[in-house]
Amino acid sequence: MADIKDPENTILMELKGGTVVIELLPDVAPKHTERMKTLARAGAYDGVVFHRVIDGFMAQTGDVEHGKTGGNLRRAGTGGSDLPDLPAEFSRLPHARGSLGAARSQNPNSANSQFFINFGDNDFLNGQYTVYGQVIEGMEHVDAITRGEPPREPDVMISVKVAADAE
Structure with a gap:
């Protein structure tokens, strides 16, 4: 396991291939860091699909409104949280x-x-999207996420937890 310096600001994302360890950046983006921890602690990210995965570019997820398996996956990518x-x-x-970036609409504050x-x-993307985390271990599992917009058989975040809460 990665050398976790700050368990309160570290995310453990379980994917099909293994655990991705993400170091959050509260000094850089405190509101985004706090939001991710709030949603992770609520279990909101568990079972959410990667709805937009572009080879050589990025893997997008986190639509807690539409992106749960068994939910309305056709609308995945159009929602957020409450x-x-x-x-x-x-x-x-x-x-x-x-690096972890905040997805948004044309509005920078969305x-x-x-x-x-x-x-x-x-x-x-520099200076146009908020960066609030960095994968410090398990990038090979991110690299293995099924591509597509949306993927025919999308991968999911099996669980997302704050390291301080993990046993």
């Missing part, structure tokens, strides 16, 4: 391989529950 949208928390951090993990360095 919590208010978040203001942008742009920084100088790059959208590098393994991020809610959806996020994406970058497969590669996507510098063209």
